Amino acid sequence: MMAIPTQLRINAERLKTDLDDLALIGQTDEGGVTRLAFSQDDVRARNWFANRIEDAGLLVRDDEVGNVSGILPSAHPHAKTLLIGSHLDTVPNGGRYDGSLGVLAGLECLRCVREAGLALPVHLETINYSDQEGTWQSFFGSMGFAGLLRDLRPNDYNQPVTAMRAALDTVGIRDSEIHLARRDPSTLLAYLELHIEQGDRLDVAGRELGLVTGVVGRTMLQVTFRGESTHAATTRRERRRDALHGAAHYITRAYDVIADEYPEGIFNCGDVDVKPGQFNVIPSKAVLRVECRHPDERTLARMEERLCHLAYESAEEHQLKATCETILHRPAVDMTDSIIRTMEQICQEQGHTYQRIVSLAGHDAQVLSLITPTAMIFVPTVDGLSHTPHEFTHWNHIEAGANVLLQTVLHLAEQA
Numbered sequence: 181m182m183a184i185p186t187q188l189r190i191n192a193e194r195l196k197t198d199l200d201d202l203a204l205i206g207q208t209d210e211g212g213v214t215r216l217a218f219s220q221d222d223v224r225a226r227n228w229f230a231n232r233i234e235d236a237g238l239l240v241r242d243d244e245v246g247n248v249s250g251i252l253p254s255a256h257p258h259a260k261t262l263l264i265g266s267h268l269d270t271v272p273n274g275g276r277y278d279g280s281l282g283v284l285a286g287l288e289c290l291r292c293v294r295e296a297g298l299a300l301p302v303h304l305e306t307i308n309y310s311d312q313e314g315t316w317q318s319f320f321g322s323m324g325f326a327g328l329l330r331d332l333r334p335n336d337y338n339q340p341v342t343a344m345r346a347a348l349d350t351v352g353i354r355d356s357e358i359h360l361a362r363r364d365p366s367t368l369l370a371y372l373e374l375h376i377e378q379g380d381r382l383d384v385a386g387r388e389l390g391l392v393t394g395v396v397g398r399t400m401l402q403v404t405f406r407g408e409s410t411h412a413a414t415t416r417r418e419r420r421r422d423a424l425h426g427a428a429h430y431i432t433r434a435y436d437v438i439a440d441e442y443p444e445g446i447f448n449c450g451d452v453d454v455k456p457g458q459f460n461v462i463p464s465k466a467v468l469r470v471e472c473r474h475p476d477e478r479t480l481a482r483m484e485e486r487l488c489h490l491a492y493e494s495a496e497e498h499q500l501k502a503t504c505e506t507i508l509h510r511p512a513v514d515m516t517d518s519i520i521r522t523m524e525q526i527c528q529e530q531g532h533t534y535q536r537i538v539s540l541a542g543h544d545a546q547v548l549s550l551i552t553p554t555a556m557i558f559v560p561t562v563d564g565l566s567h568t569p570h571e572f573t574h575w576n577h578i579e580a581g582a583n584v585l586l587q588t589v590l591h592l593a594e595q596a
């Protein structure tokens with residue numbers, strides 16, 4: 181047991197300088213950041229991060245899936261690792277806080293503990309997980325770390341695996357070595373992630389912090405409607421078997437059904453492919469890629485079923501055939517309640533307003549939660565704008581989040 185230095189705080193100026201410096205790497209004309217995974221700017225960011233780690237007197241570690249870590253080792257013989265992290269990659273022309281905040285706040289926590297001369301019974305590690313945003317494959321780094329990366333599967337179905345393999349090769353990641361990145365869960369104590377909310381719930385509610393209770397599950401379905409291509413003008417109305425007309429009806433109904441029956445559910449149809457794609461020919465085929473999300477895994481399964489049934493119904497009404505195929509499923513996950521309670525206590529001690537909140541976006545924490553106790557802190561995103569250069573979080577909120585993160589690290593270390 182050690183006495184927790186509850187007055188210890190992060191060096192806000194240093195964290196701010198780091199965030200400002202990092203935002204210069206891949207900076208865009210609009211004031212955003214483009215650091216696509218495994219691109220030159222992504223590599224520059226990793227190198228910059230490795231230098232910052234060394235400057236702080238910490239150890240640098242990298243692994244077979246491109247994750248980069250800074251480590252403050254413990255002298256304790258049976259020490260486990262307490263992980264803090266997020267991602268340094270971005271979407272095209274994204275914001276400067278998404279991902280970067282969690283990695284750099286983690287680094288700041290390690291520096292604070294080191295400077296305070298605390299001998300913790302756990303190793304501290306701040307980690308940058310590669311390709312969280314899915315330039316190639318979402319959660320590539322965290323999945324590899326968790327030992328859950330079975331194969332290379334680019335998010336973009338038009339992208340051949342060979343192209344992804346070539347991109348990985350440029351940064352020295354070998355397909356055959358990916359399995360070596362797996363960390364033994366028995367060596368881990370917990371995983372913590374500080375992230376911007378990316379929605380506007382905290383901003384609207386006027387709360388300083390969000391304590392994440394779970395991450396919504398997500399299923400991507402491919403719904404295909406098949407009809408018949410005939411002359412657009414001469415085919416009588418009763419004989420038309422218009423695949424796109426049925427699909428359009430389906431999409432509208434799906435939005436209504438999810439809104440009416442699943443208040444916490446989310447539906448999106450973001451991709452429609454129509455064949456033969458001629459303005460004077462009735463569409464014979466419409467392929468939709470739709471997505472649904474829900475915080476409860478069982479309700480998500482019912483939503484999926486409902487969406488498929490709706491497709492069959494819509495098809496029948498339009499004399500079409502429909503098929504419904506699950507392309508991807510990421511289960512809804514819960515964060516660890518005992519850590520959330522510790523965080524609540526710290527928020528109260530530090531006088532920060534907070535609320536429990538479900539994450540609607542995906543995060544590395546959802547992957548880590550499958551192998552180790554995990555918790556997340558959200559800071560508000562002004563107007564909920566994220567994945568845009570306009571992404572912004574007030575500095576006092578960032579400081580509050582980083583300080584709750586630091587104290588959570590100390591509390592978990594003390595309990596270890």
Ligand SMILES: [Zn+2]
Nearest residue numbers: 278279312375
């Ligand atoms: Zn992110």
